[in-house]
Amino acid sequence: MPGTELFGKEERKEVMDVLETGVLFRYNNDEARKGIWKAKTFEKEFADFHGVKHCHMVSSGTAADNVSLAAAGIGAGDEVIVPTFTFIAPVEAVVNCGAIPVFAEIDKTLCLSPEGIEAVITPKTKAIMLVHMVGAMAKLDEIIAICKKYNLVLIEDTAQALGGSYKRKPLGSYGDISCYSFDFFKIITAGEGGAVITNNDEIYEKAHTWSDHGHSHIGNNRGAEEHPILGTNYRISELHAAVGLAQFRKIDFIIENQRANKKVLKDYLKKFSQVTFRELPDEAGDSGTVINIFLPTAEEAERVAGEMAEAGLNAAYWYNNNYHYIKNWEHLKEMKTAAPVGLQFFDNLQDYKTVKFPVSDDIISRLVSIYVKIMWTDEELKDICDKFDQVLGK
Ligand SMILES: Cc1ncc(COP(=O)(O)O)c(C=O)c1O
Numbered sequence: 267m268p269g270t271e272l273f274g275k276e277e278r279k280e281v282m283d284v285l286e287t288g289v290l291f292r293y294n295n296d297e298a299r300k301g302i303w304k305a306k307t308f309e310k311e312f313a314d315f316h317g318v319k320h321c322h323m324v325s326s327g328t329a330a331d332n333v334s335l336a337a338a339g340i341g342a343g344d345e346v347i348v349p350t351f352t353f354i355a356p357v358e359a360v361v362n363c364g365a366i367p368v369f370a371e372i373d374k375t376l377c378l379s380p381e382g383i384e385a386v387i388t389p390k391t392k393a394i395m396l397v398h399m400v401g402a403m404a405k406l407d408e409i410i411a412i413c414k415k416y417n418l419v420l421i422e423d424t425a426q427a428l429g430g431s432y433k434r435k436p437l438g439s440y441g442d443i444s445c446y447s448f449d450f451f452k453i454i455t456a457g458e459g460g461a462v463i464t465n466n467d468e469i470y471e472k473a474h475t476w477s478d479h480g481h482s483h484i485g486n487n488r489g490a491e492e493h494p495i496l497g498t499n500y501r502i503s504e505l506h507a508a509v510g511l512a513q514f515r516k517i518d519f520i521i522e523n524q525r526a527n528k529k530v531l532k533d534y535l536k537k538f539s540q541v542t543f544r545e546l547p548d549e550a551g552d553s554g555t556v557i558n559i560f561l562p563t564a565e566e567a568e569r570v571a572g573e574m575a576e577a578g579l580n581a582a583y584w585y586n587n588n589y590h591y592i593k594n595w596e597h598l599k600e601m602k603t604a605a606p607v608g609l610q611f612f613d614n615l616q617d618y619k620t621v622k623f624p625v626s627d628d629i630i631s632r633l634v635s636i637y638v639k640i641m642w643t644d645e646e647l648k649d650i651c652d653k654f655d656q657v658l659g660k
Contacts, residue, residue, distance in 0.1 A: 268520055268555060268640045269448075269455035269513045276515065280304060280508035290504050292323075293478075296486050305507035311514060312461055316436045320470035321463045323507055324477050327425040327447020329500035330460035331359035334443045335393070337462070337473035338419045340365050342608050344392035347418075349378045350592040350626040351584065352397040355447075356423050357598070360395065364608035368616055369592060371625040374545040376558060376633070377404030382625070383412055390614060393419035398427035398437050400635050401556040405547050406432045406440055421445065425460075428453045429521040431551035443469050448510045453520060453555055456510030459502050477501065523640040524554035527647060531557055531638070534651045538658045540566070544633075557636040564631035570657055571634040577653040580637035585630045592623065593630075 283302050289295045292305035305323045313321035324330050340346060342364035348357050351372050360367040368391070371382030376399045383394060394413060396404055413420045422441035424430075430437040438444035443466070448459035462473050474483060477500040480493035502510075535541050535557070544558035561567040564585065571583035588594045596602075599619045601609055609615065642650070 268453050268524065268638075269516075270450065271640050272513065272516050272520070276512040277509050280512040281505060284504045284508050292501060292504050292507065293481075293483060294486050294488050302504075304504045304511055305502050308507045308511040308514060309461075311511070313463060315514075315517070316439045316463050318439050318463045319465045319467070320473075321461055322470065322474045322477065323502040323510070324460045324462065324500040325502050325506075326458050326500075327423075327445060327449060327452075327460040328355040328359065329477065330425075330445035330447065330462050331356045331395075331421075331423060332362060333462050333473050333477050333500055334421045334423075334445045335359055335363045335365065336476045337464075337469045338393060338421065338443050339472075340393050340419065343390065343612055345388060345390040345614070347378065347383055347386060347391060347394045349395075349397050349399070350623045351376060351399055351590065351630055352395075352423070353425070354589050354595065355425075356395045356397055356421075356445075361603070361607055361609055365392070366390075366609060366612055366615060369618075369621065369623065371623055372399075372629060373405070373625070374560075374629060375402070375404050375547060376400055376544055376629070378409065379625075380405055380408035380412060383409065386616075387412075387416055387418075388614070391416065391418060393421055395421050395423060396441070397423040397425075398430065400544075400558055401427050401554065402430055402544070402546055402552045403427065403432045403437055403548060407547075410440060419443075425452065426555075427553050429517050430553035432548045433551070437551070437553075438463055442466060443473070448506075448513070453524075453553065454510065454513035454517060456502075456506040456513065459506045459510050520640050521553055524638050525552065526554075527640070527642050528552070528554040528557055528638045530647050531636070531650060531654075534654060535559060535658075538654070541658065555638055557638060559634050559636070560629070560632045561634065562632070567632045567634050573657045574634070574636065574653065577657065579650065579653060582635045582637075584633060584635065585627075591626075591630050593627070 289299040309321040344365040373379035420441040422444035424438035425447035443464040448456035476497040480497040482492040574581035
């Protein structure tokens with residue numbers, strides 16, 4: 267949980283600015299807020315960092331997924347290609363906007379593979395929900411070429427790879443629209459919060475209006491604003507934006523330290539012949555927040571992850587996890603939803619109960635992810651290497 271390692275006076279100062287004006291709402295109240303605009307400031311700095319025209323802050327990463335789809339015009343009956351390995355939020359967002367998730371295989375980048383994507387494209391495919399999983403990037407060049415070839419919208423879910431880049435351009439700046447999460451477990455945290463970024467003026471207009479009941483956000487009289495579309499409420503509060511802003515100003519420090527600590531540990535792991543690493547299309551752009559290793563068999567990976575966790579490391583074995591890999595998504599396979607959704611009315615669905623993903627199964631069953639801390643000392647890094655010896659030297 268990197269961002270949480272760095273809570274300090276900066277976060278307190280930003281929050282106190284807001285509490286002192288009493289304006290917890292991100293819009294309007296121009297006089298009372300005395301020039302304090304945390305969400306707006308965070309948006310400007312986040313867009314500048316990514317080299318894009320627009321950023322809109324929202325209440326969570328899941329909200330950002332939903333906003334991305336709506337703003338990009340994805341809706342009832344559209345097919346959206348999603349990975350088998352992802353936190354489930356982007357898949358739920360596809361279901362909840364009335365569209366159809368179509369799962370495709372991943373590769374050793376741990377993200378959607380170009381071959382996997384091409385294998386499931388149909389005339390109804392509208393978008394690719396590309397999730398840059400556990401800290402780093404997919405094969406962006408190839409996937410962008412597929413989007414161009416088939417005229418597909420590219421959504422980059424960069425919730426797990428903020429600060430990463432590909433060919434020196436930030437992850438998230440390649441898509442038509444991209445989403446981020448600032449929940450408690452992310453590279454920076456606002457407690458809860460999220461963002462979308464885009465270079466497309468039309469998509470941006472839909473993003474900020476849709477996530478606030480259609481408000482045009484012009485003028486200082488909320489009740490009198492135009493409402494070009496129906497929407498919903500995914501607004502971020504000024505308090506969350508304040509924490510997120512302070513955290514975001516630490517991003518360079520976070521990425522630099524994560525990368526340095528990861529390098530020490532990854533270099534050490536290279537001595538174990540049974541260990542191989544996640545493929546990185548651009549290693550220099552890795553956010554450094556996770557070390558992802560493969561073991562030769564599923565049994566060995568499960569043992570290693572279990573023993574690393576017992577030794578006090580933050581190590582994950584995703585194959586058995588209920589939220590990050592399709593294998594355990596019984597609710598999806600049984601199509602259990604709170605109320606009927608588009609899925610239950612369309613006949614062009616994958617058979618979620620029986621569809622097989624042998625490539626993904628092989629990759630995820632042998633994967634162990636070890637989370638990297640920002641503030642590890644040399645002594646702690648040495649201690650972790652000793653733990654690697656104990657677990658992998660058997
Ligand atoms: C890839 C990805 N997308 C979206 C989300 C959803 O973010 P949030 O928890 O802020 O709703 C997460 C959260 O873990 C995530 O990992």
